[in-house]
Amino acid sequence: MEIADRFPLLKFGTVLSAASVLLACWYQYQSQSQHQYQTSSVRDTELDERLELVLSSLLRAEGKVGMEGAARPRVAVGFGGCVDIVVDGIMLLEKMGVHPSKQPFHHDFIETSEQLAQSFAYFFPPGAASERYVKNDTLFSQLVEASRLLPGSRWSVGGNAPVMAGRMAIEGCDVLLGVSATPDFTGVLSQHITVAGNTVEKPDIHLILEYHSGAEWGQYTSKRANRYIIHSDNHNPYLASMYDFEQKLQDFQPDLLVIGGLQMMDNFPFKQGERKALLRHLSRLLSSTNPITGVHFEMASFVDEGLLAELLEVVMAHADSLGMNEQELPNLLSLLRGGIVTVLSDPTPRVATVLDQMRELYRLVNKRRTGIPGTRPLTRLHVHTLAFQAIAVARGSVWKNTMSAAAKASLTASRHVCGSAQIDPNKAKLIMDESFSISQQEGSQRIPLLENRPVSCWEEDDYEICVAPVLVCTEVYQTAGGGDNISAAGLVLQI
Numbered sequence: 001m002e003i004a005d006r007f008p009l010l011k012f013g014t015v016l017s018a019a020s021v022l023l024a025c026w027y028q029y030q031s032q033s034q035h036q037y038q039t040s041s042v043r044d045t046e047l048d049e050r051l052e053l054v055l056s057s058l059l060r061a062e063g064k065v066g067m068e069g070a071a072r073p074r075v076a077v078g079f080g081g082c083v084d085i086v087v088d089g090i091m092l093l094e095k096m097g098v099h100p101s102k103q104p105f106h107h108d109f110i111e112t113s114e115q116l117a118q119s120f121a122y123f124f125p126p127g128a129a130s131e132r133y134v135k136n137d138t139l140f141s142q143l144v145e146a147s148r149l150l151p152g153s154r155w156s157v158g159g160n161a162p163v164m165a166g167r168m169a170i171e172g173c174d175v176l177l178g179v180s181a182t183p184d185f186t187g188v189l190s191q192h193i194t195v196a197g198n199t200v201e202k203p204d205i206h207l208i209l210e211y212h213s214g215a216e217w218g219q220y221t222s223k224r225a226n227r228y229i230i231h232s233d234n235h236n237p238y239l240a241s242m243y244d245f246e247q248k249l250q251d252f253q254p255d256l257l258v259i260g261g262l263q264m265m266d267n268f269p270f271k272q273g274e275r276k277a278l279l280r281h282l283s284r285l286l287s288s289t290n291p292i293t294g295v296h297f298e299m300a301s302f303v304d305e306g307l308l309a310e311l312l313e314v315v316m317a318h319a320d321s322l323g324m325n326e327q328e329l330p331n332l333l334s335l336l337r338g339g340i341v342t343v344l345s346d347p348t349p350r351v352a353t354v355l356d357q358m359r360e361l362y363r364l365v366n367k368r369r370t371g372i373p374g375t376r377p378l379t380r381l382h383v384h385t386l387a388f389q390a391i392a393v394a395r396g397s398v399w400k401n402t403m404s405a406a407a408k409a410s411l412t413a414s415r416h417v418c419g420s421a422q423i424d425p426n427k428a429k430l431i432m433d434e435s436f437s438i439s440q441q442e443g444s445q446r447i448p449l450l451e452n453r454p455v456s457c458w459e460e461d462d463y464e465i466c467v468a469p470v471l472v473c474t475e476v477y478q479t480a481g482g483g484d485n486i487s488a489a490g491l492v493l494q495i
C-alpha cells in the first residue's frame, strides 16, 4: 500500500516540495536561457570551439582504454524483455477518448481510463518519466490496438536487460541474457548474445507514450520532453527466465553479472507469498555467485515501498555496484533514511547535490551491510543525469579505468539521445556550469570545468570520484533506453 494514502498530509507535502523544486528549476532555466540569448551573438564562435574541444577531449579519454587484443569480457544480464511500441502519447489519448483530467493524481497502478487520465495529468506537466502497471486487460488491449494503427508508431526490442545486453555486445562483450522470449525476439538479437530462458508465444508489450517539450494536452503543457510508460506484463514479473539463466550461469562464468528490470514486479497483483519466494530465489542465486564475478544492480522507477525495501535487503545487498538516475537516487536514499519513496524530484540537480546524495547513499548502504554474512560491500556507484555523469569507486576495488568510463558514459548519452554514433557539436550544449562545487557544505572545494580535461577525478575517504560533463543533445531522437545504454557503456570499461 502506498504510504501517502495512509498519511494524506505527507503526500501533500511531498508534492508541494517537488512542485517548488520544479518551479525553482524552471526559473533557473528561464534566466539561464535569457542570459544565453543576450550573449549568444558575441560568443557563438567561442562557444562552438569550446564544445568541440570538450568533445575531442572526451573522445580521447574514452579511447585511452583499448579493448583490442584483449579477450572479450563475459557478462550475464537478467531479467525480462519486451516489445516496445513507441507512440505520440497525446495522439493516443485523443484517439482513445481519454480526456485531460481536472484531477491530476498519482495512482500506483491503472485500472480505468479515468485513472489513466489522472495519472498522465500528474506526470505530463513537469515532464517526469514514469512507468505504471495496467491492471485491466481489456483497457490495455484497447490501448495496444489503438497504438498499432496510430501514424508514426514504431516497434523495437525493449526492456532493461536486452538493451544493456545489446550495448555490451556492441562494445565487445559476450553476453548471456536472461529473458522469456519469442523466437522472433531472439532472432533480432546480436550474435554475441546467448539467450537463457523459456520460450513464450506472446511477448510482453510496453506502450511508450512519448511527448515533446511544450506539448499540449487540454489545459496542460509539458515542461520538458519525456515519456509515460504503461504495461500489463504477464511474464516479466515472474522472472520466468531465472531458472534457465541460473543453470547456464554455472558454465558461463561471467566477469560481471547485471540485474535489472525488477520494476516489472512493482504493483503487480501477485498471489500471497509469490513475490517473496521469487526474490528469495534470486537472493540465493546472487549469494552463491563466484566472488570474482562483479555484481551490478540497475535501479529503476519504483513506487511500491514494500518491494523496494525487500530489494534493498535481499537483492541489492549482494551487488558491488549500483547504477541509477537523478530521480532514482533520492528515491532510494529517502527509503534508506526513513522509509518514504519520492515520486518526483528535481530533474536537473546540481553536481554538489548529487555528490552529497551519493556520499550519503554509499555510507548508509555500507553501514547496513557491514558484518551481515553473504552481503558484499558497495564499491561502485554510477549516477547518470542529463547534465553530467558521476562515478564513485572504492580505492583498491576491482573496478578499473573510472575516468575513461565516465567519459564513455557521457559520450553514450549524447550518442543515444541524438540517435547517432557521431556526435555533432552543433546539436549539443553544455548545461553544467563552468565550475562546480564538490559539496553543498560551506567552503567546499570548487572544480573548474576544463575543456581540454573535462573529466575531473579526485580522492575522498576510501573512494575516488569522477565527474564528466554531458554534451546534451538538442535534437532529440530518443530518450527511452538511455539509462541502460549509458550504464552498460560505463561498466564495460571497468571490468
Ligand SMILES: *[C@@H]1O[C@H](CO)[C@@H](O)[C@H](O)[C@H]1NC(C)=O
Residues within 6 Å of the ligand: 111, 112, 113, 136, 138, 139
Ligand atoms: C476495464 O476497462 C474497460 C474498458 O475501458 C472498462 O469498460 C471496465 O470498466 C474496466 N474494468 C474495471 C474493473 O475497472
Ligand SMILES: CC(=O)N[C@H]1CO[C@H](CO)[C@@H](O)[C@@H]1O
Residues within 6 Å of the ligand: 162, 163, 164, 165, 166, 167, 415, 416, 417, 419, 420, 481, 485
Ligand atoms: C542510439 C543508441 O546508441 N542507442 C542504443 C541503445 O542500445 C541498443 C542496443 O541494445 C541500440 O539498439 C540502440 O541503438
